[in-house]
Structures are given as structure tokens and as C-alpha cells.
Amino acid sequence: xxxxxxxxxxxxxxxxxxxxxxxxxxxxxxxxxxxxxxxxxxxxxxxxxxxxxxxxxxxxxxxxxxxxxxxxxxxxxxxxxxxxxxxxxxxxxxxxxxxxxxxxxxxxxxxxxxxxxxxxxxxxxxxxxxxxxxxxxxxxxxxxxxxxxxxxxxxxxxxxxxxxxxxxxxxxxxxxxxxxxxxxxxxxxxxxxxxxxxxxxxxxxxxxxxxxxxxxxxxxxxxxxxxxxxxxxxxxxxxxxxxxxxxxxxxxxxxxxxxxxxxxxxxxxxxxxxxxxxxxxxxxxxxxxxxxxxxxxxxxxxxxxxxxxxxxxxxxxxxxxxxxxxxxxxxxxxxxxxxxxxxxxxxxxxxxxxxxxxxxxxxxxx
Numbered sequence: 001x002x003x004x005x006x007x008x009x010x011x012x013x014x015x016x017x018x019x020x021x022x023x024x025x026x027x028x029x030x031x032x033x034x035x036x037x038x039x040x041x042x043x044x045x046x047x048x049x050x051x052x053x054x055x056x057x058x059x060x061x062x063x064x065x066x067x068x069x070x071x072x073x074x075x076x077x078x079x080x081x082x083x084x085x086x087x088x089x090x091x092x093x094x095x096x097x098x099x100x101x102x103x104x105x106x107x108x109x110x111x112x113x114x115x116x117x118x119x120x121x122x123x124x125x126x127x128x129x130x131x132x133x134x135x136x137x138x139x140x141x142x143x144x145x146x147x148x149x150x151x152x153x154x155x156x157x158x159x160x161x162x163x164x165x166x167x168x169x170x171x172x173x174x175x176x177x178x179x180x181x182x183x184x185x186x187x188x189x190x191x192x193x194x195x196x197x198x199x200x201x202x203x204x205x206x207x208x209x210x211x212x213x214x215x216x217x218x219x220x221x222x223x224x225x226x227x228x229x230x231x232x233x234x235x236x237x238x239x240x241x242x243x244x245x246x247x248x249x250x251x252x253x254x255x256x257x258x259x260x261x262x263x264x265x266x267x268x269x270x271x272x273x274x275x276x277x278x279x280x281x282x283x284x285x286x287x288x289x290x291x292x293x294x295x296x297x298x299x300x301x302x303x304x305x306x307x308x309x310x311x312x313x314x315x316x317x318x319x320x321x322x323x324x325x326x327x328x329x330x331x332x333x334x335x336x337x338x339x340x341x342x343x344x345x346x347x348x349x350x351x352x353x354x355x356x357x358x359x360x361x362x363x364x365x366x
Contacts, residue, residue: 028071038087058087061075137160212287215286229269236266237263243259244276260276276306278290325344
């Protein structure tokens with residue numbers, strides 16, 4: 001299964017008429033985002049229920065209307081499972097009573113996402129993290145094996161057990177420190193012996209092997225964005241594109257860029273021309289030039305899988321891991337291909353905020 005599908009939420013939307021349809025969304029999508037997506041991709045068999053604008057589409061979850069800014073992640077919806085919601089047309093949300101509820105309990109204002117952890121759990125979590133950093137072999141104990149598996153799934157590595165350096169009694173004491181920690185505990189954990197040299201490097205550091213120095217070339221020609229090409233210019237542009245493809249196949253990349261640029265000047269409204277030229281800039285290790293081309297391609301066609309794919313890889317080369325993962329997930333969503341999924345797998349371990357959120361979700365919610 002492609003990695004991006006593990007972190008998608010499957011929604012089954014039900015209309016008042018009883019018709020249903022399933023859609024895939026990410027945890028960061030809000031109720032308003034979902035309404036616009038469904039409106040713009042209205043199913044053919046829902047034609048009789050079509051509405052005039054996306055703004056009147058409302059989601060009902062567990063008997064409650066959702067505000068447009070409420071994200072699926074804030075609701076704590078599970079990955080890989082189908083969640084049912086009702087989709088209804090309504091100009092305005094109902095007014096809540098003094099308790100924030102309708103008389104029938106049908107309204108709830110959901111605040112922005114927060115992890116519902118009690119202070120004592122946070123204190124225990126901090127002690128546990130500190131303990132694992134000084135004694136990572138703790139994660140080899142059976143009761144913590146699921147944490148080790150999770151870290152390794154996202155590219156992390158747990159150091160080998162060092163049973164010769166620590167007694168079973170010491171390991172037991174470390175494990176109990178997490179379980180017995182009190183919220184008001186402020187004392188520093190006892191100093192551990194100096195680790196062996198091979199263990200000094202953090203095994204959860206960012207993987208920067210693919211990151212390169214940014215290119216600083218002058219911006220490439222983008223053509224006249226207001227030009228509406230004639231049929232003759234479009235035909236000539238297509239001919240230049242064919243020549244560019246031939247040069248690309250022969251790995252004459254500089255010639256291919258030159259030909260794509262000529263094609264762009266003739267037809268600056270063709271999104272794919274920018275994306276393909278951006279691909280060549282990417283091969284030449286010029287990520288900033290690639291990003292400029294992909295930005296223009298996405299201005300012309302926001303659903304361009306190729307532009308999201310190449311821009312995502314370019315962001316990775318610049319060390320912008322979160323932007324890279326976002327683009328690559330969109331590329332896979334719009335038009336899945338194995339290379340985009342491979343690049344997504346490569347960048348995912350470096351998306352630290354995503355890693356932490358998923359860790360807290362699995363450890364405390366599920």
C-alpha cells in the first residue's frame with residue numbers, strides 16, 4: 001500500500017436523499033475544504049442534489065454541525081477506517097444555546113486541534129523520553145516494542161542493546177522511572193555513564209544526505225503570462241516540445257531546456273511545459289529553478305501532479321521537508337506513480353512535526 005494512503009481519512013458522505021459517496025482527505029483538511037472539494041468534484045449520480053455554491057454545504061458528524069474551520073485531525077478521526085458524515089445544504093449554521101448545544105444536542109463548536117494530555121501524563125512522557133535518550137536499549141523491552149517499531153517505520157534507528165554495560169536491575173529501574181514519575185518532579189535525572197563513541201550521534205537526527213546547496217542562477221524566461229497564443233503559435237510550440245523531448249531522451253539537458261523555453265515563449269499558457277522544464281532543472285541539481293517553473297505550472301493548473309511531484313523533490317533537496325511531503329502527497333493523490341511515492345517515503349522521516357503528532361496519536365489516543 002502506498003505510504004500516503006496510511007495517513008488519509010476515508011469519509012463516506014450521505015446526502016438527505018440517502019445517496020452516498022466516499023472521498024479521501026488528509027487530517028489537515030477542514031470542513032470548508034471538504035465542502036469545496038466535493039462541490040468541485042460533484043458526483044454524476046448526485047446531479048439531482050446539486051447546489052449553487054460550496055459555501056452552503058455543511059457537514060454533520062455524530063449529530064453535530066461542524067464549523068468550516070474544523071479539521072479532520074481535530075476530530076481525532078482514525079486513519080485507514082471509514083468515517084460516516086452527513087452532507088446537507090444550509091445557508092447558516094444553527095445558533096447554539098448557552099451551553100453551546102442545540103436543543104437536540106446537534107451543534108458543537110470544535111476548537112483547534114490539541115492533544116488531550118493531562119499534566120501528569122506529560123510529566124511521565126518527558127521522563128520517559130529523557131530515559132530513552134540516555135538508555136535507548138530500554139525500547140527493546142517487550143512492553144515498549146510497539147514504540148520501537150513505530151520509530152523504525154519512519155526511518156529512525158534504535159541503538160543495539162548494550163547489556164554488557166548495564167545490569168537488568170538498572171534497566172528495570174529506568175523503566176519504572178517512567179511509570180512512577182510525579183507531575184511536580186523537577187529534579188534532573190541521574191547522570192549516566194559516558195556512552196561509547198559510536199553511540200554519541202543521535203539516531204533520530206534529520207537525514208540530510210539528499211540536501212544540496214541552493215542554485216542562485218538568474219530566473220529563467222517565463223514567457224508573457226497575459227499572451228493568448230494563436231493556433232499557429234500553439235502548433236509551433238508543440239513542435240518545439242517534441243524536439244525538447246527528443247533532446248531529453250538523448251540526455252542533452254541544456255538543449256532540452258532551450259527548446260522548452262522556446263515552446264513556453266510561444267505558448268505560456270501550457271502548464272505541462274513548465275513542469276517538464278522544471279524536471280530537467282531538477283536533474284541538473286537546480287531546485288530553485290525547478291520550483292519557479294512548478295509554481296507557474298500550478299498557477300495555470302493547481303491539480304498538476306507532475307508539478308507537485310517535481311517541486312516536492314526540489315523542496316527536499318533544499319531541506320524543506322514539510323513542504324516536500326505536502327507536495328509529494330498531493331502528487332500521489334492526483335496521479336499516483338511509484339517514483340513520487342518513493343520520494344515521499346524518503347522525506348517522511350524528516351517531517352518532525354508530523355512524526356511527533358503521529359507518535360502522540362498512536363501512543364495516547366489509540
